[in-house]
Amino acid sequence: MSYIIDRRLNAKKKSTVNRQRFLRRYRKHIKRAVEEAVNQRSIRDIEQGGQVTIPSRDISEPIFHHGDGGQRQRIYPGNKEYMEGDEFRRPQGGGGSGSGKGKASNQGEGMDDFTFNINQEEFLDFLFEGLELPYMVKKKLRDATQTETRRAGFTTSGSPEKLHIVRSLRAAHARRIALSGKERRQVRELKKELWKLEDAPTDPENTKRRELLRAEIDALEKKIRKLPFIDDFDLKFTNLVRVPVPSSKAVMFCVMDVSGSMTQAIKDMAKRFFILLYLFLTRNYKQIEVVFIRHHTHAKEVDEEEFFYSRETGGTIVSSALTLTGDVIRDRYPAGDWNIYVAQASDGDNWDGDSDACRQILINRVLPYVQYYAYVEITTGPHQNLWLEYERVREAYPETFAMHQIEEASDIYPVFRKLFARKMEGAA
Amino acid sequence: MSRPAKKKQPLSTGSEWTFELIEAYDREIARLAKGFRLDTYPNQIEIITSEQMMDAYSSIGMPLNYNHWSFGKQFVETEQRYKRGQMGLAYEIVINSNPSIAYLMEENTMTMQALVIAHACYGHNSFFKGNYLFRTWTDASAIIDYLLFAKKYIADCEERYGAEAVEELLDSCHALMNYGVNRYKRPQPLTAEEERQRQRDREEYIQRHLNDLWNTIPQKEEQETHRVSHFPKDPEENILYFIEKNAPLLEPWQREIVRIVRKISQYFYPQKQTQVMNEGWACFWHYNLLYGLYDEGLVTDGFMMEFLHSHSSVVYQPPFDSPYFNGINPYTLGYNMMQDIRRICEHPTDEDREWFPQLAGTDWLDAVHYAMQNFKDESFIQQYLSPALIRELKLFEIYDDAESPTLKVSAIHNEAGYQRIREDLSAQYNLGNREPNIQVYNVDVRGDRSLTLRHYMYNNQPLGESSEEVLRHLHRLWGFDVHLESVKADDTVCAQYHCPPREVLETL
Numbered sequence: 001m002s003y004i005i006d007r008r009l010n011a012k013k014k015s016t017v018n019r020q021r022f023l024r025r026y027r028k029h030i031k032r033a034v035e036e037a038v039n040q041r042s043i044r045d046i047e048q049g050g051q052v053t054i055p056s057r058d059i060s061e062p063i064f065h066h067g068d069g070g071q072r073q074r075i076y077p078g079n080k081e082y083m084e085g086d087e088f089r090r091p092q093g094g095g096g097s098g099s100g101k102g103k104a105s106n107q108g109e110g111m112d113d114f115t116f117n118i119n120q121e122e123f124l125d126f127l128f129e130g131l132e133l134p135y136m137v138k139k140k141l142r143d144a145t146q147t148e149t150r151r152a153g154f155t156t157s158g159s160p161e162k163l164h165i166v167r168s169l170r171a172a173h174a175r176r177i178a179l180s181g182k183e184r185r186q187v188r189e190l191k192k193e194l195w196k197l198e199d200a201p202t203d204p205e206n207t208k209r210r211e212l213l214r215a216e217i218d219a220l221e222k223k224i225r226k227l228p229f230i231d232d233f234d235l236k237f238t239n240l241v242r243v244p245v246p247s248s249k250a251v252m253f254c255v256m257d258v259s260g261s262m263t264q265a266i267k268d269m270a271k272r273f274f275i276l277l278y279l280f281l282t283r284n285y286k287q288i289e290v291v292f293i294r295h296h297t298h299a300k301e302v303d304e305e306e307f308f309y310s311r312e313t314g315g316t317i318v319s320s321a322l323t324l325t326g327d328v329i330r331d332r333y334p335a336g337d338w339n340i341y342v343a344q345a346s347d348g349d350n351w352d353g354d355s356d357a358c359r360q361i362l363i364n365r366v367l368p369y370v371q372y373y374a375y376v377e378i379t380t381g382p383h384q385n386l387w388l389e390y391e392r393v394r395e396a397y398p399e400t401f402a403m404h405q406i407e408e409a410s411d412i413y414p415v416f417r418k419l420f421a422r423k424m425e426g427a428a
Numbered sequence: 429m430s431r432p433a434k435k436k437q438p439l440s441t442g443s444e445w446t447f448e449l450i451e452a453y454d455r456e457i458a459r460l461a462k463g464f465r466l467d468t469y470p471n472q473i474e475i476i477t478s479e480q481m482m483d484a485y486s487s488i489g490m491p492l493n494y495n496h497w498s499f500g501k502q503f504v505e506t507e508q509r510y511k512r513g514q515m516g517l518a519y520e521i522v523i524n525s526n527p528s529i530a531y532l533m534e535e536n537t538m539t540m541q542a543l544v545i546a547h548a549c550y551g552h553n554s555f556f557k558g559n560y561l562f563r564t565w566t567d568a569s570a571i572i573d574y575l576l577f578a579k580k581y582i583a584d585c586e587e588r589y590g591a592e593a594v595e596e597l598l599d600s601c602h603a604l605m606n607y608g609v610n611r612y613k614r615p616q617p618l619t620a621e622e623e624r625q626r627q628r629d630r631e632e633y634i635q636r637h638l639n640d641l642w643n644t645i646p647q648k649e650e651q652e653t654h655r656v657s658h659f660p661k662d663p664e665e666n667i668l669y670f671i672e673k674n675a676p677l678l679e680p681w682q683r684e685i686v687r688i689v690r691k692i693s694q695y696f697y698p699q700k701q702t703q704v705m706n707e708g709w710a711c712f713w714h715y716n717l718l719y720g721l722y723d724e725g726l727v728t729d730g731f732m733m734e735f736l737h738s739h740s741s742v743v744y745q746p747p748f749d750s751p752y753f754n755g756i757n758p759y760t761l762g763y764n765m766m767q768d769i770r771r772i773c774e775h776p777t778d779e780d781r782e783w784f785p786q787l788a789g790t791d792w793l794d795a796v797h798y799a800m801q802n803f804k805d806e807s808f809i810q811q812y813l814s815p816a817l818i819r820e821l822k823l824f825e826i827y828d829d830a831e832s833p834t835l836k837v838s839a840i841h842n843e844a845g846y847q848r849i850r851e852d853l854s855a856q857y858n859l860g861n862r863e864p865n866i867q868v869y870n871v872d873v874r875g876d877r878s879l880t881l882r883h884y885m886y887n888n889q890p891l892g893e894s895s896e897e898v899l900r901h902l903h904r905l906w907g908f909d910v911h912l913e914s915v916k917a918d919d920t921v922c923a924q925y926h927c928p929p930r931e932v933l934e935t936l
Binding site: 002003004005006007008010013014015017018019020021022023024025059060061062063064065066067068069070071072073074075076077078079080082083084085086087088089090114115116117 | 447450451454458470471472473474475476477480482483486487495496497498499500501502503504505507508527531534549591595599602603605606607745746747748749750753756760821822823824825826827828829830833834835836837838839840841842844845849852853855856862863864866883885886887888889890891892893894895897898901
């Protein structure tokens with residue numbers, strides 16, 4: 001007697017705990033793979049999972065086993081031409097008839113490294129390992145000018161196309177029932193009496209009384225029928241209201257200095273920061289556009305590849321980038337339709353006479369339109385005049401303008417959290 | 429059982445399976461199996477998805493197990509290779525328990541399900557119930573309960589002492605898992621009930637017992653000191669057992685975990701020793717049972733074609749020079765040997781009469797049952813590998829001496845080679861030869877409490893490169909210095925390993 005059991009609906013993820021323990025154990029390797037992936041990938045597909053390769057020597061579990069050496073007799077199948085006593089040289093490499101069993105795997109190169117995939121969530125966990133992603137709820141967003149039509153119950157007035165027939169007829173029915181209640185009760189009583197009389201033996205008085213009753217019933221029923229089938233105040237209309245909703249579209253400006261003083265290491269750090277901002281935005285908005293503006297003495301809108309990897313030298317005039325940002329906002333991203341975020345990364349170098357202009361442009365042309373402007377200065381040196389000017393901007397726009405210094409990669413995340421923590425408090 | 433003259437209606441014609449069909453096939457196969465005297469535990473057939481199969485893979489085939497990262501690694505590896513199409517999943521997993529649990533994948537066709545039922549539920553199952561090793565070493569009715577106990581106990585320990593501490597301990601135990609078995613001593617059957625009750629007493633008892641051993645107050649009599657000067661008196665092959673009972677610094681809960689690992693290792697020990705026989709037996713019966721169905725007309729020609737296709741790929745042996753060669757296929761060897769026994773019984777040649785006088789002409793069913801019940805791979809091959817099969821598989825032997833630049837063909841499938849091939853193939857399946865023979869040799873009880881292991885070399889084969897690593901794990905368990913000596917057959921020490929490493933001495 002066998003029992004047949006369908007287990008297909010049972011829990012599937014039995015191995016999850018073990019898998020997580022495995023990932024935790026090899027955190028170092030995975031982190032390295034994640035970091036490499038971050039540097040290689042475009043900002044937009046950073047959110048996917050990734051492939052992790054661990055050398056199998058690091059991952060093997062040690063056991064006592066025989067090493068090479070000593071004498072062995074091994075039996076093999078499929079003899080073709082060998083005769084007893086034949087001797088031949090030991091084949092090199094993991095050939096089929098290789099000696100020893102220590103490395104019996106002859107399945108090819110695939111076995112050398114242990115490669116596996118981690119999913120998006122794990123990828124992000126490792127990317128920001130040790131740093132909790134802040135709980136970035138959708139706060140009330142400023143300047144939400146878009147509206148959305150939503151149903152909001154029923155009203156008694158409205159345009160004919162919004163007439164709700166079922167509701168209207170139900171109301172009419174209810175009204176008719178309510179208004180005819182007294183008459184119908186009388187009719188019921190009279191009918192009862194009438195039936196009694198009909199059952200009783202016929203005599204003249206009885207007949208007279210019956211006729212009287214019939215007349216009365218007729219009169220009452222006529223009265224009931226007179227009630228209008230549908231009346232003006234039976235009409236019900238679908239009520240639609242317009243509620244303001246925050247725009248679901250966001251644009252993110254990545255502004256970066258690419259002058260000679262920006263090394264690739266600094267750019268990589270800036271890239272991490274931009275990635276974080278992008279991830280933050282993806283959690284809040286349905287549609288995100290990213291605009292890359294790089295500048296040295298001139299600003300230029302470029303694609304991502306060029307933004308991070310092409311090199312140009314030259315001086316630094318930050319205001320050129322800010323002007324371009326302002327122009328792009330004005331031309332393509334009206335603040336009413338778009339949530340605008342700007343992230344600027346720089347090493348703090350600027351041409352001396354320009355910083356004042358930067359402040360002016362920011363205050364007049366950029367900050368009035370943007371949701372948030374984050375400036376990170378990636379430097380270990382002392383602050384220069386750009387930083388000082390920006391501090392004045394921060395005083396003018398404490399809600400939307402934030403700035404911070406990053407010295408090394410590990411600062412990025414705390415800085416990011418600080419930048420956005422303030423924003424959330426302000427909006428809450 | 430008389431065979432009906434008229435053929436029956438096939439049970440099914442399509443490849444889709446249903447629960448009713450599985451039941452019908454199981455009923456018919458069970459009926460045939462009974463005719464072949466296959467005695468089984470009750471079957472519990474579970475239909476699972478491929479993900480669940482991967483889960484099962486990565487908990488050493490058991491329906492539940494304690495948590496450890498290495499199972500996660502296994503899972504990740506299986507999943508990766510399966511998704512890339514580098515490997516298929518096994519069609520079934522069967523668990524030596526009572527009732528015996530067999531997993532069938534939902535992706536299988538009806539033919540495959542029938543094959544799996546015959547193979548696992550009647551082949552493996554009857555092997556588990558009948559073979560002497562399993563009868564002696566494992567208690568099928570208790571294993572699931574025991575694993576439940578183990579899982580809970582280890583989870584409790586993690587809560588109380590931290591997952592890290594438990595993981596470290598398990599790592600060390602796993603490194604020595606192969607040395608957590610009694611190869612020759614008979615075990616006590618393990619039952620979860622007893623286990624739980626006795627666990628407390630044991631903790632106390634061991635601690636007391638240890639204190640005796642490690643008592644540093646000088647013994648009164650000179651002889652007493654002499655008595656303990658060599659401890660253990662006889663070398664101990666079960667290293668984990670020795671650790672559990674004698675490691676000076678382990679906490680009671682650590683001893684219990686060592687015990688759990690060693691018990692589970694012991695449970696799997698018979699499976700390691702009977703791979704050829706077990707698979708051979710199961711293949712032999714799925715072949716015969718499904719042919720039985722075919723003979724009665726219960727299955728169609730198409731069913732048989734599909735079955736034979738799977739069957740022949742399972743029992744295919746790639747030759748040694750094939751890129752697919754990965755050692756001798758235990759399915760091939762086992763299946764062919766079982767069929768060979770039947771052939772020798774039914775149609776013996778003169779050669780067979782000479783080699784197997786006890787088999788030729790006897791009842792084949794008795795013969796295969798006897799073979800299944802009373803042997804393990806090593807002795808089974810020694811006893812039953814016939815010259816005919818050696819010729820058929822074209823077996824030959826390579827003698828590989830590391831000292832010599834060349835390999836030598838020392839035997840081939842001819843009159844002179846049969847006996848030698850049979851003996852050496854048998855030795856190849858002797859676990860004692862496959863795994864280095866390492867035993868606890870001495871503890872310096874009066875001195876630095878160091879533990880010395882001895883590796884009794886087999887054919888002068890040295891230890892592999894991860895030995896140092898294993899020794900570090902042993903050191904973690906033992907708590908004091910650990911030494912390992914490789915000893916040649918003439919009792920001379922030819923290699924030494926120490927943990928912590930002894931660099932100064934090495935250079936002398």
